[in-house]
Amino acid sequence: MSANLRVKSSEFIDETHRISFKFNGKTYYGFKGDTLASALLANNVHLVGRSFKYHRPRGIMTAGSEEPNAIVQVNDNTNRTEPNVRATEIEIYEGLEASSQNCWPNVNFDIGGINNIISPFLPAGFYYKTFMWPASFWEKYEFFIRHSAGLGKSPTEKDPDIYDHRNIHCDVLVVGAGISGILAAKNAAKNNLKTLLVEEKNELGGATIYQNREFNKIDNQSSSDWIKKEINELKNIGNLEVKTRTSVAAYHGYNYLLARENLTDHLEKKDKNNKVRQRLLKIRAKKVILATGALERPLVFNNNDRPGIILSTAVKKYADFFGVKCGEKNVFFTNNDSAYESALCLHNKGIKVDAIVDIRDNSNSKIVKAVEQAGIKIYWSHTVVDTNGYRRLSNISIMRLSNDGMTVTGKRINISCDCLGVAGGWTPAVHLFTQSGGKLKFDEDNDVFLPNKYLSDQISVGSCNGYFNLKEIINKLSIKLKEFLKIDQTDFDNIAIESEEETPKRNIWLLPSDKAIGKTKPFVDYQNDATAKDIKLALREGFRSIEHVKRYTTTGMGTDQGKLGNMHALGIIADTSGVKMGELGTTTFRPPYTPLTFGTIVGRNVGEYFDVFRRTAMNDCHIENKAEFENVGQWKRGWYYPVNGETMHQAVQRESKAARESAGILDASTLGKIDIQGSDASEFLNRVYTNAWSKLAIGKCRYGLMLNEDGMVYDDGVTTRLGENHYLMTTTTGGAANVLAKLEDYLQTEWPELDVYLTSVTDHYATASVCGPNSKKILKKIFPDLDFSNESFPHMSFKEAKINNIKCRVMRISFTGEHSYEINIQASFGKSLWEKCIETGKEFNITPYGTETMHLLRAEKGFIIVGQDTDGTMTPIDLQMDWIVSKKKYDFIGKRSLYRSDTMREDRKQLVGLLTDNPNIILEEGAQIVSELNQNPIQMLGHVTSSYFSPNLNKSIALAVVRGGKDMMGKKLFIPMEDKTISVTVANPVFFDEENKRLNA
Amino acid sequence: MFIINCPYCGERDQQEFKAGGEAHIERPKQPTELSDDEWAEYLFMRKNIKGVQFERWNHAHGCRKWFNMVRDTSNDEIKLVYKMGEKPPLE
């Protein structure tokens, strides 16, 4: 097939630069400047895909980003493959491979096409109604649905491309570089406003650039010549940045817009490498000018979806801009004058136009007269009632339309044609306007929604604001720009414009056929295969809200968001239910306007930059020690330190034993540290912790529990009194930022009278925790001058000390139950401190241990971990920590809530210990606990929160929360698992050294 | 994405701020004197107005100061910001 459908050469196509590409495995040729769509049409390829539900053959319908049908998979089976790309937007390059979607085994013979034959049984809501019942069959249905449906294939390999983000601040952002956008940007920039002009296509000038209507003149030149001169002048304006191939995806409040700049998609493979493929522009504009244009509407009639049925202006663009004729036998079908313009343009290029079918009864516009003079047959008051041709349109049937437009009369006239250009009028592209929060109003005269109320500093100009006549567009633009930009004049204030008056369109949302509606297929949403019939069915079944009709029929829910058909859907709903369009409103247009790749969204935040993480000052030592790491909050913490190929279990067992038998060392730098100063610091702590703080002596430490105002445990940690008005609070690793924020909140908003200052010092100190019976000996060697006697340096106290003149804070505190010290040093010396401890502790076999061993050791002691043993529903009473809740204090955060009837219930989940009857079975954390096995339904009492095999007790231990657990000591409970039921006994959560003898050992 | 005029720092991007819920709900001075219902009213009940709403905001990634904002939740227009402790405007 070497059909050449090129007509007279086009200045936008470089015929000296031939490009080969593949479509569905077959090689074709096009020229530089072609889109995939124009190149396929030039090769007489119309059938490019199958529809989503009925698998009907579909062709190219448009020449822009609104394309619903011609969506293809690009570069399938490569790491650069991308689904759902619009063929009308792909600029061809040497080596491009594209393939149809939604068809198996191929586009010409498609198994799913059977759906088209059985379609009477596939009405709106079919998927909801059928496949949902019986529920157990869903898995079987799903298999078939997934196989025969789906929109393309997502890539399975790593994306080789680079993506980027850029922040842009400008005075004026102009969206769309048609005639309005170009004039607006030029005049803004010339008036010393920093201006950015973005255009989704690769060239400026919109439709005007290939506009050669003899009836439209600016300054006595053709409008295309005139706009080319204007575009040329843009280059010389200093504070204007122009970005093509840049599509605005989202328009948020406060003039914050996201745009995707496409940089390499049009390049050959070899030129793509090591370049940024797409850049997300985050634009903050003081003023926004929307010049997004208008989209031509199709017409809704029976079988209006065949390949070869194309929007009239797209037929014109393919001829004028790309130099491609869409068919040999062309017919237009219209409700307004614009099809005549397309017809005339084809005629002037020597492309035969056989007829125009117009639903109006006449039009006396100049352009219509010109078409008549050209000898093209016009059928007034006629409508298309049916079309034929499976893979390509072959003929249409037309009939006379009744005066009310509801029925057809007379005989069918058959017209043979392979291209039908449809023209249903224009829909202003108000998508971005509504995204910004703008409200629309319905213009009854023209059946369009137009921008009405808006908050941010913006205007809509040109056809997106409902102006379709050149003279009107430019005159209104001049007035609006002066007011919006506060400038005295524009450089086109007094320009001479000639443009013709048009005869209004005749709007009929759903055109009648001689067949009953039930026997027709008038498509409203091409991509999702929703017909007018489906919409009517939804209304019959009681759906009223347009949002509901949309979801039930899936109208407007494709990747094109129904850019072509939404207005018809609304119109049909309004007509059928007798509601006015203006009262019906529209569905919501959500970002993005056209699909964005994930790459663009995440930009450089991939791989190791996916999330920020923090490392402690001692991190290098852990890496040297071959630690395995775990993420805690944003921190990378040493998890365990395997030696000689140990498993995690083996390593943790060894570390745990070493810490209790001789000495262990933990990097505790990640604990949150808040420096608290001020004359009311003690009073402040009294209010934020459940226990009393006023009497804590200087140099002493105390454990504190912090609640939320609802009485639930929020955080815990040890706080040390460093001076009269000076405390150092520690928090959990993950809770540090939230605790600081919460404390600031209370200080600033509830207790501004308190003289207290909070500073986060988490990163300022590195902390080594040395524990075990030999810890004191090690510390003595590190700090030879310090008195480590129990009298001078008892448990829960603190001393200032020095290592080689570097100040340290040494706290004698313990999270393991062992005699233990925490040494805090300026973070920059953290690594030296760790090395010093290891060096000094060598003779005592000091063993580095990670978070897993820390968790195990504290579980042996029944110490909770906030966030593991608690989940925001546990009070201190539930945790059996009544001892830490002051009865004397009048108030503290959360106190009142501890006396609410709900928090005082006896049958709340309470923290208990669990021992498995078989001491070798380790419970699964999260496992559910029951007391009766033969209940139906079985009642869940709670779940396991922490579980380990204790090497020091040589048995499995667990902590759990159990409904009414406090009173179940010694009771047998069961943990049903998939393959077995484990019996356990409720125990004291303190499993090890209940008398705390080891703290002073 | 709002631009918020922090009363201490000036105009900044919304991502520097954290919303803190309804404003002008004072923590009871004597919680123990309250009935369960009264305490629950303070603890749980918040307005969720479509329209003009008084809110607390925190310049979390800036000066860390809390302040008040009057915002129309239907269109996100920020009508006013004012410091903690200052009286809310009557309207």
Ligand SMILES: [Zn+2]
């Ligand atoms: Zn601030």
